[in-house]
Amino acid sequence: MDAKALIVLVTLVELAFGLIKQKLADRQRRLPLPPEVADVYDADRYRRYLEYVAEHKKLGLAESAVSLLILLGLLYAGIYPGIERSCGGNPYLILLATFGLFRAAEILPEIAFSWYDTFRIEEKYGFNKMDGKEFARHTALSILSEAVLSLSLLLLFAFVGEHLPQWTDGFSLAPGRVVLLVAGIAALTAAAVLLLSLFSLFILKRQYHFTPFPEGGLKDKIMALQEGSRKKVRILNVYDESRKSTAKNAFLLKLLWHREFGIADNFLTQNADRELLAVLSHEIGHLKHRKNALDFLRYAAIGLAIALFALLLRHPSPVLCLTAWTRESFGIAKNNYVLLTEVLGAVLTPAGFAAGLIGNYRSRREEYEADREAVKNGYGEELIATFKRISSDELVNVNPHPAIEFLDYDHPGMANRIRAIRSAAAQAAPQQDAD
Ligand SMILES: [Zn+2]
Incomplete structure (x- = not known):
C-alpha cells in the first residue's frame, strides 16, 4: 500500500465510523427523554430541535462528501513533482506552495458551508445576529489566524526536520548531547506555542x-x-x-x-444574577481543580513521547522509512512537510483516537468536579436551571447516545450532569444541617 491509499483508507474508516454514530444518534432520538431532562423541551420546541438536527445532519453529510472529493483530488492530482521542480527543491518554498494549494482547494467550500450554516440554518432558528459584513470580517479573521497557526507549526516542523541530520552529526550523538538537543527543541516548540497563543488572544480581541x-x-x-x-x-x-x-x-x-x-x-x-454566579462558581471550580491520577497519566504520556523522540534521534530508521515511503508514494525527491504531516496524521490516527478518548474522559470528570463547586456554594439548582434554559434556547441534544457521549463528549451529557449535581447536593445537605 502506498501512503496515499493509507490516507484514503483512514479517511473512509473515519467516515464509516461517523455514519455508524449517526445511526446510533438517530435511534437515540426516538427514545423518550430521561426524567432529568424531560422538562427541557415542550412538544413544539422539541419538534423544532428535531428539525434543526436534521438540517445540520444534511449539511454535515454534504461537507464530508465534499472534503473527501477535495482530499482525493489533492492526493491524486500528481502535481507534487511539479511543485518541487518549480520551487528549485527548496523545502520551505515547497511547504509554502503545497500549503497554499491545500488551502486554495479547501477555502471556497469551507466559506460556502459556513455561509449556509449561518444564514440558512442558524438564521432560520433565530440564532444568527451577523450581517454579511460582520460574517466576512469574522471569517477573514478566523481564516487568517488558522493559516498563521498552521503555517508557523509546519515551518517549525520543517526547520527541525531539515536540521536534524546536521544537529545530530548524522544521528550519532552521545546520549548526553541527545538530552541537550531534545531540551533545545522542546524550548523552541514552547516558545512557538507561547507566541501563537498570544497571537490567538490578539485575534480573539479583534473578533x-x-x-x-x-x-x-x-x-x-x-x-x-x-x-x-x-x-x-x-x-x-x-x-x-x-x-x-x-x-x-x-x-x-x-x-x-x-x-x-x-x-x-x-x-x-x-440571566438572573444567581444563575451567572452558578456558572462562574463552576468556572472557579476549574481553577480549584486538584491534580489526580489522570493528570499524572498525562504527564507520563508527554514524558514518554519526549523519550521516544530522543530514542528516534539515536535510532532514526522508522522515521527515515516513513519519509522515504512518503516521497516514493508521491513521486518526489525532497521532503514535502505538508504531505508528511498528512501521512503522519494517518499513521498516528489510532494513537490520536486513544488520546482523544482519555482526554474526553478526563475533561468530563473535571466538569463534574467544577459543578460540585457550584453545589458547594449553594447554586446547584440555579446551575441546573441555567443548563436547562440554555439547552432549550440553543437546541442542545440533552440525551446523547451513551456510546457517543463516551467517545466524543468532553462535557457530560445533560441528563448525567443533572443527576450528578442532584446527588452532590443530596450529599452536601446533611452537612449543612449539622452546621
Ligand atoms: Zn467547565
Whole structure:
C-alpha cells in the first residue's frame, strides 16, 4: 500500500465510523427523554430541535462528501513533482506552495458551508445576529489566524526536520548531547506555542469587543466566590457575543500567569444574577481543580513521547522509512512537510483516537468536579436551571447516545450532569444541617 491509499483508507474508516454514530444518534432520538431532562423541551420546541438536527445532519453529510472529493483530488492530482521542480527543491518554498494549494482547494467550500450554516440554518432558528459584513470580517479573521497557526507549526516542523541530520552529526550523538538537543527543541516548540497563543488572544480581541464587568454588588459577589482559591481571576470582562449570535457563554482564559473571565453580554442581559454566579462558581471550580491520577497519566504520556523522540534521534530508521515511503508514494525527491504531516496524521490516527478518548474522559470528570463547586456554594439548582434554559434556547441534544457521549463528549451529557449535581447536593445537605 502506498501512503496515499493509507490516507484514503483512514479517511473512509473515519467516515464509516461517523455514519455508524449517526445511526446510533438517530435511534437515540426516538427514545423518550430521561426524567432529568424531560422538562427541557415542550412538544413544539422539541419538534423544532428535531428539525434543526436534521438540517445540520444534511449539511454535515454534504461537507464530508465534499472534503473527501477535495482530499482525493489533492492526493491524486500528481502535481507534487511539479511543485518541487518549480520551487528549485527548496523545502520551505515547497511547504509554502503545497500549503497554499491545500488551502486554495479547501477555502471556497469551507466559506460556502459556513455561509449556509449561518444564514440558512442558524438564521432560520433565530440564532444568527451577523450581517454579511460582520460574517466576512469574522471569517477573514478566523481564516487568517488558522493559516498563521498552521503555517508557523509546519515551518517549525520543517526547520527541525531539515536540521536534524546536521544537529545530530548524522544521528550519532552521545546520549548526553541527545538530552541537550531534545531540551533545545522542546524550548523552541514552547516558545512557538507561547507566541501563537498570544497571537490567538490578539485575534480573539479583534473578533470580540471586551469591556470591564460593571463595578458593584454582582462583581463583589463574583470576587467573593474566589475566596479560598489559590488562583484568583482579577480581570472580569464582558464581550459582545450579541453582535454575532444569541449564545450565552462564560469562559476562563488562561495564558501563563494571565487569567481573565469572559462573560457573554447575552448572559448579563438575559440571566438572573444567581444563575451567572452558578456558572462562574463552576468556572472557579476549574481553577480549584486538584491534580489526580489522570493528570499524572498525562504527564507520563508527554514524558514518554519526549523519550521516544530522543530514542528516534539515536535510532532514526522508522522515521527515515516513513519519509522515504512518503516521497516514493508521491513521486518526489525532497521532503514535502505538508504531505508528511498528512501521512503522519494517518499513521498516528489510532494513537490520536486513544488520546482523544482519555482526554474526553478526563475533561468530563473535571466538569463534574467544577459543578460540585457550584453545589458547594449553594447554586446547584440555579446551575441546573441555567443548563436547562440554555439547552432549550440553543437546541442542545440533552440525551446523547451513551456510546457517543463516551467517545466524543468532553462535557457530560445533560441528563448525567443533572443527576450528578442532584446527588452532590443530596450529599452536601446533611452537612449543612449539622452546621
Ligand atoms: Zn467547565
